Every structure is written in structure tokens, then in C-alpha cells.
Amino acid sequence: MNTTIWMALALVLVLEGLGPMLWPRVWRRMILAMAQLPDRLLHRFGGGIVVAGAVVYYMLSVHGGS
Template structure:
């Protein structure tokens, strides 16, 4: 696998870990609130994150190659 993918995954893990490490109570409230959302809304939210990630990856990849 490309090292860029591994670097990106590592950065995602660092950023994901900062929330519960720095703000555990707010993180817990957010997770509890998300469990109350309907599945369709969670799927839309997840799909939006995937699309945003793909767009960012495409833009950065095209600038790095160019």
C-alpha cells in the first residue's frame, strides 16, 4: 500500500484520538446524541464525510503530482 495512505490513516487516528483525550465528557455526550439519530441521517453524515475525504484526497493528489 502507498505510504501516503498510511500517513493519512495515521493522521486520522491522531485527530480522532484528540477528542476523547482532551474533552471526554463532551465526547461522551456527542456519542450518546448520535445514538439517538435515525439510521438515514447517520448514513448521510457518513457519506458526506467520505465524499469530503475523497475530494480532499483528489485535490491534494493532483497538486502533488502537478
């Protein structure tokens, strides 16, 4: 796998870990609130994040690589 993808995954893990490490109470409340959302809304939210990530990756690979 491309080194850039592994570095991006490492950055995601670092950013995801900052929430519970720095703001555990806020993070816990956010997770509990998300657990109450309907599945359909979570599917749309997750799909939007995937699309946004793919667009950012495409933009950086096409325009940022030169």
C-alpha cells in the same frame, strides 16, 4: 499500500483520539446524541464525510503533488 495513505490514516487516528483524551465529557455527550439520530441521517452524514475525504484526497494528489 502507498506510504502517504498510511500517514493519512495515522493522522486520522491521532485526531480521532484527541476528542476522548482531551474532552471526555463532551465526547461522551456527542456520542450519546449521535446514537439517538435516525439511521438514515447517519448514513447521509457518513456518506458526506466519505465524499469530502475523497475530494480532498483527489485535490491534493492532482494539484499538491507537483
